[in-house]
Amino acid sequence: MSIIEKIPVSLRFGRSRGASCHGDAGIASDTGLEKLGIVGNPNVGKSLVFNNLTGAHATVSNYPGTTVDVLRGKARIGGREIEVVDTPGMYSLLPITEEERVARSLLLAERPDVVLQVVDAKNLERMLSLTLQLIEAGLSVVLELNMMDEAEAAGIKIDTARLEAELGVPVAATVATSGRGMDMLRERIAGCETDHARPRVRFQYDSTLEGGLSALEGKLTGEYGLSRRAVALLLLQGDREVEGKVKGHEPEGETILRLVDEVREKYNQPLSYVISLGRQREIRRLMGVVVTSSGVAEGRFGEKLSRAMMRPLTGIPILLVILYFGLYQFVGVLGAGTFVGFLEKTLFGKFINPWATGVVTRFIPIAAIQSLIVGKYGIITLGLTYAFALILPIVGTFFIAFSIIEDSGYLPRLAMLVDRVFKAIGLTGRAVIPMVLGFGCDTMATVVTRTQETKRERVIATLLLALAIPCSAQLGVIFALLSGSTAALLVWGGAVGLIFLLVGYLSSKILPGERPAFYMEIPPLRLPKIRNVVSKTVTRLEWYLFEVLPVFVIASVLLWAGSMTGVLDVLGRGLGPVVSFIGLPPQTGPIFLYGFFRRDFGAAGLYDLKASGVLSGVPLVVAAVTLTLFVPCIAQFSVMLKERGVKTALAIAGFIFPFAFLCGFALDKVLIVVGARL
Numbered sequence: 097m098s099i100i101e102k103i104p105v106s107l108r109f110g111r112s113r114g115a116s117c118h119g120d121a122g123i124a125s126d127t128g129l130e131k132l133g134i135v136g137n138p139n140v141g142k143s144l145v146f147n148n149l150t151g152a153h154a155t156v157s158n159y160p161g162t163t164v165d166v167l168r169g170k171a172r173i174g175g176r177e178i179e180v181v182d183t184p185g186m187y188s189l190l191p192i193t194e195e196e197r198v199a200r201s202l203l204l205a206e207r208p209d210v211v212l213q214v215v216d217a218k219n220l221e222r223m224l225s226l227t228l229q230l231i232e233a234g235l236s237v238v239l240e241l242n243m244m245d246e247a248e249a250a251g252i253k254i255d256t257a258r259l260e261a262e263l264g265v266p267v268a269a270t271v272a273t274s275g276r277g278m279d280m281l282r283e284r285i286a287g288c289e290t291d292h293a294r295p296r297v298r299f300q301y302d303s304t305l306e307g308g309l310s311a312l313e314g315k316l317t318g319e320y321g322l323s324r325r326a327v328a329l330l331l332l333q334g335d336r337e338v339e340g341k342v343k344g345h346e347p348e349g350e351t352i353l354r355l356v357d358e359v360r361e362k363y364n365q366p367l368s369y370v371i372s373l374g375r376q377r378e379i380r381r382l383m384g385v386v387v388t389s390s391g392v393a394e395g396r397f398g399e400k401l402s403r404a405m406m407r408p409l410t411g412i413p414i415l416l417v418i419l420y421f422g423l424y425q426f427v428g429v430l431g432a433g434t435f436v437g438f439l440e441k442t443l444f445g446k447f448i449n450p451w452a453t454g455v456v457t458r459f460i461p462i463a464a465i466q467s468l469i470v471g472k473y474g475i476i477t478l479g480l481t482y483a484f485a486l487i488l489p490i491v492g493t494f495f496i497a498f499s500i501i502e503d504s505g506y507l508p509r510l511a512m513l514v515d516r517v518f519k520a521i522g523l524t525g526r527a528v529i530p531m532v533l534g535f536g537c538d539t540m541a542t543v544v545t546r547t548q549e550t551k552r553e554r555v556i557a558t559l560l561l562a563l564a565i566p567c568s569a570q571l572g573v574i575f576a577l578l579s580g581s582t583a584a585l586l587v588w589g590g591a592v593g594l595i596f597l598l599v600g601y602l603s604s605k606i607l608p609g610e611r612p613a614f615y616m617e618i619p620p621l622r623l624p625k626i627r628n629v630v631s632k633t634v635t636r637l638e639w640y641l642f643e644v645l646p647v648f649v650i651a652s653v654l655l656w657a658g659s660m661t662g663v664l665d666v667l668g669r670g671l672g673p674v675v676s677f678i679g680l681p682p683q684t685g686p687i688f689l690y691g692f693f694r695r696d697f698g699a700a701g702l703y704d705l706k707a708s709g710v711l712s713g714v715p716l717v718v719a720a721v722t723l724t725l726f727v728p729c730i731a732q733f734s735v736m737l738k739e740r741g742v743k744t745a746l747a748i749a750g751f752i753f754p755f756a757f758l759c760g761f762a763l764d765k766v767l768i769v770v771g772a773r774l
Contacts, residue, residue: 130178132171132285133208135199135230137223138185139508139619140216141242144272146182149173149282166202174286181208189229189326190333190368193549203235204321210288211235212281216619217247217254217269220387224379225372227263228299234323237265238284244269244277246620252389259386273625301374305367308332308359315352318345331356333368398621405509408516415510422497423535427568428575431493436576439485452476468656479652483645486700490572491640492633494536499632503624507532512618521600522556522607523548530557534565536636538695539731541565542739552609558740559603559748562728563755564596566695573699574720577706584717584774591721591763599755647731655690664689678760679768680719683710687719688726695729713774714767722760727752 132149136142150169167182183202184195191197203211211230215223220241230237241247241254260267266284270277300306312328320327320341330338331352343349360367404410453470460466470477501507507529515525527548534541538561545557566574578584658664664686671685683705691698702719705711711719727749728736736745767774 130176131181131206131208131210132173132178133181133183133203133206133211134214135183135186135203135211135226136214137187137216137226138195139505140185140214140223141272142182142185142214143167145212145214145240145242145270145281146180148272148275148278150180166198173282178209181206186226188226189233189322190330190335195547203233207321209236210238210285212238212240212285214240214242214272217241217244218250218252218620220247220254221379221383224382225375227265228375228378229326231263231265232298232323232329233326236288238281238288239263239265239267240281241267241269242272243620245271245274246622250389252387255386255388259382262382262386273628299374299378301371304362305332305359305370305374308355308362311355312352312359315348315355316342316346318342329371332359333371334366402509402618402621405506406512408513411509411513415513418501418506422501423494423571424575426497427490427493427572428579431490432572432576433579435489435493436486436572439489440481444481444485449477449481464660467660468653471656473652473655473659475649475652478655479648482700483648486573486703487569487648488637488640490569491536492637494568494572495633495636495640496629498532498536499629499636500624501532502632503622503628505619505621508618509621517597520604521560521597522604523553523600527553527557530561531565534561534567535571536568537640538562538565538567538728539735540639542732542735545739550609552607555607555740555744556600556603558736558744559751560596560600562732562736562748563599563725563752564592566592566699566724570695570699570724573703574724577699577703577716577720581774583772587717587763587767587772587774588720588724591759592724595725595759643731647729651690674757678718678722678757679764680715680722680760681710684719688723691723691726692729695723695726695732698723698726714764714772717767717774718760718764721763722756725752725756725759727756 134142134146146167146169149171151171166184169180169182170177171180172178181202183199186196186199188196189200191200213223213227213230215227227237227239239259241256244254247254254269256267256269266287268277268281268284270281272278301309309325309328309332312331313324316324316327318341320338327338327342331342339353342352346352363370405414449470456466456470460469467474469475472478510532511525511528513525514528518524518527527545529547530541530544533544541561542558545554545561548554548557574588575585578588655664658667667689668682668686671688672682675682675684675688684702687698687701687705689698690701699720702711702716702723705719706716727733733745733749736748740748
C-alpha cells in the first residue's frame with residue numbers, strides 16, 4: 097500500500113550531498129533512510145512508473161498548507177526497501193505553477209538520494225531542459241526514457257549509451273505501460289552512489305554570464321540543498337523565494353543581490369530568456385549526436401487526428417461526437433435508461449423493496465421504525481434504492497466513459513481547444529480537467545480546482561462547478577427526465593451553457609487578478625488499455641461507495657426525521673411561494689431540499705414527480721434548469737468551505753440560491769411568451 101505523507105512547501109537549507117552515480121553499489125544515505133524522488137513533466141507516465149516500482153496505485157490525499165498532493169510508497173530496489181516519492185509535474189526548477197513549487201520544495205526539503213526524471217522519449221528535446229537543471233543543481237539523477245515504443249513507432253532512435261556519456265548520468269529506456277525495461281531501470285537506480293566517482297558534465301553559457309556566475313558562486317557561503325551554481329542561476333532569473341533566503345542567511349546578502357543586478361544590466365533581454373537559450377543550444381547539440389529520426393511519423397493518422405482535435409473547425413465537431421456517444425448515449429441512454437430501468441423497476445421495484453417491506457412489517461411492529469427502514473423516506477426504499485438503482489449505474493457508466501477519454505490522451509487536447517473560450521471567463525484550458533471531472537462528481541472536481549494557478553482562477557472554477565456543472569448522476573437523471581423531447585434537452589443544455597459563460601465572464605471582470613499564461617504537455621493519442629480503464633473505474637466506484645453511499649443513508653434518516661417532526665412540511669411550505677414564483681407546482685418545494693442533501697437526490701425527486709404526472713412540459717424543463725443551478729449538495733459545500741474558506745463558500749452559496757430561482761423565473765416567462773411546446 098502507498099504511504100501518503102505531507103510536508104510544508106518552503107525552500108529549505110540542507111546539507112548538500114554528492115550527486116553522481118557510479119558502478120553497482122547500493123544507494124547510500126546520511127540518515128540511513130533511502131529515498132527515490134520521481135520528477136518530470138506532466139503526462140510522461142510518472143504515476144505508472146511509481147506503480148511499477150512500488151506495486152501501489154496512485155491515490156489522492158489532501159496536502160496541508162498547499163494545493164497539491166504528493167504520493168509516497170515503498171519499493172525493493174537493489175535488495176533493499178526504499179521510499180519512493182512521486183512529485184507533481186514540473187517543467188523547470190524555476191517554478192511558475194503551484195505544482196512546480198511543491199515539486200521543487202520537496203526536492204530541496206527532503207533531498208532524495210536519487211532523483212529519477214521520467215521523460216517522454218519521443219519528446220526528448222523539450223524535456224532535456226529540466227535534465228540539465230537537475231544536473232546543474234547537483235542532484236543524483238537517473239534519466240528514464242519512457243514511452244520508447246511510441247518513439248520507435250515514430251521512427252525515432254536514441255543512442256542511450258551516448259546520451260549517458262554526454263550527460264554523465266545513468267539512462268534507462270522503458271515502456272511503463274508494459275513493464276519493458278523496468279528491471280534495467282531498477283539496476284540503474286541501485287547502482288547510484290552519493291559520491292563523486294563519476295565526473296559530472298558541465299556545459300557553458302556565454303562568457304559574460306559565466307563570469308557573473310563565478311562571481312556569485314564565490315560570494316555564496318550557505319548550504320542550500322542544491323549547488324551554488326544552481327542558486328546563482330535562480331537568482332539571475334529573479335526567483336523571489338531564493339532571493340529571500342539569500343537575504344536572510346548570507347552575511348553579504350545585499351552585496352550578492354547588487355551583483356545580480358549588475359549582471360542583469362549587461363543584457364538587454366531577461367536573463368531567464370538568455371539562460372533558456374543557452375540550455376537550448378546544448379540540447380540541440382545533444383539531440384544531434386544521440387537521436388536519429390526516419391521521419392516515419394510524418395503524415396501518421398494519429399498525428400493528423402491529434403491536430404484536428406485542437407483546431408476549432410474540426411475539434412468542435414469531434415467534441416460533439418464524443419459528448420453525444422460518450423455522455424448522451426452511453427451515460428444517458430444506456431446508464432440512465434436501460435440500467436436504471438432494470439434496477440429500479442425490476443430488481444428493486446419487484447423484488448428487493450417488496451421483500452424488505454414484508455420482512456420489516458412482519459418482524460418490527462413499531463410504525464415509526466417501519467417508516468424509517470421501508471417508508472416513503474426509508475433507508476432501503478429511498479436511500480439505497482436511489483443510491484444503487486438510480487445513481488450507481490449512471491455514475492458507473494460515466495466513470496467508464498471518463499476513464500476511456502482520460503486514458504486516450506484526449507483531455508489535454510480538449511484543454512487546448514477550449515482555452516480561448518475559457519480565457520474569456522477568467523480561466524485557461526487547464527480548467528477543463530476539473531470541469532470535465534465535475535460531470536462525474538462536483539465534490540471531487542472542487543478538490544481538483546487546487547491545480548489552477550491563481551486564487552482568482554480557483555474561485556471562478558469553484559463558482560462555476562457549484563452553479564452550472566451537473567454531476568453524472570444528476571445529469572443522467574435529467575437525461576432520463578427530458579429524453580422524450582429533443583427540444584426540452586436543447587433548451588436545458590442551452591440555458592445552463594449560456595449561464596455558465598455569462599457568470600464566468602462577469603466573474604472574470606469583477607474579481608481582481610492577472611490572467612495566467614497557459615501551457616500544457618500534449619501526450620500521444622493512444623488506444624485506451626482495458627486494464628487501465630478497469631482500474632480507474634473500480635477505484636472511482638470504491639470512492640463512490642465509501643464516500644457517497646453513506647450520504648444517501650444519512651439523507652434518508654434526516655428526511656424521515658423531518659417528516660416525522662413536521663419540519664419537512666414547514667420547509668416545503670416555505671419554499672411554496674418561491675417555486676410558484678417560477679411557475680412550478682408546490683410539490684416541487686421539497687425537491688430542492690433533497691437537492692441540498694445530494695444533487696442527484698433532488699433530480700431523482702423530479703423523476704418521481706414526472707412519473708406521477710405532476711411535472712411535464714415547460715414546468716419540467718424549468719425545474720430541471722433551476723435544480724441544476726441550485727445550491728451545491730452538502731458534500732460539495734463542505735469541500736468548498738475547506739478549499740476556499742468560509743467567507744468565499746458562503747458568498748458563492750448566497751449568490752447561487754436567489755440567482756437559480758431568478759433564472760428559472762426568466763426561463764419560464766421566455767418559454768411561455770414564445771409558446772414553447774416541450
